Amino acid sequence: MQHEAHTGHAHHQAGGGWAGAVRATLHCLTGCAIGEVLGMVIGTALGWGNAPTLILAIVLAFFFGYALTLRGVMKAGLGLRAALKVALAADTLSIAVMELVDNGVIVLWPGAMDAGLGDPLFWGALAIALAVAFVLTTPVNKWMIGRGKGHAVVHRYHH
Template identity: 75%
Template sequence: MEHGPHTHAHAHAPTGASWQMAAQATLHCLTGCAIGEVLGMVIGTAFGWGNLPTTVLAIVLAFFFGYALTLRGILKAGVTFRTAFRVALAADTLSIAVMELIDNGVIALWPAAMDTELADALFWVSLAVSLVIAFVVTTPVNKWMIGRGKGHAVVHAYH
């Protein structure tokens, strides 16, 4: 059964978005990003890769898992994979991009954070702090997008 945004026309009409709604959308994004970031850093570290390839892998995996979490929910609505993929791209790309920019920027600027190993407390502390800062910066972005019928407002048409 193919559902589209036209089934719930109100989902695309610009409406006021609550901070709670924006925070939930950002938390959803943060979950996928955190899974990808940690997995990418673990893989890169385990293989002895340098900072650049490890960071690139972590970013790629953050986008992958961010989109995958959204796809999972949209596919449950009975739409085709192609439709679900397009919705996930529209809903998550800006949010994940902002989150990754802030998260990786904080880690890159944090003294010695890029040189830590998985067993170092600084690795986990800098990662946790960078994700919290990314959440705080990305939440207003999601609020703005949802308030204009974009971002996760598009996903709600399929729930």
């Protein structure tokens, strides 16, 4: 019994399995959601067209996704250059899949790209798009972590 508990603890520390994939995807979702919402709010408030607003939202999603990882690994003692390499290795595929899925849902949702900030359609479509992206990105993160990639790289610096 004690050996099983120890093995489970080691597995948890490595960030493996579905629980690790869910944690990694929630981390990714947080950064992406901050960037997405901020980009959509800025673009919509400034009256930008759909394409520039979408581009801004995607750029900010990558920025905030990487920034959250950078903050954590730099806090663990890595310098900026090394932390940037870890963030790029850990988050690029996860953020790219999440952005492809959630922006795809928003673009394909009738009227969502033209909805204003005060329109429930804007917020409803965005929330559903992020939820769908979470569900579809979690298996990608599980696959990457299982191969020592993605957030498995970040977990090497968590003690």
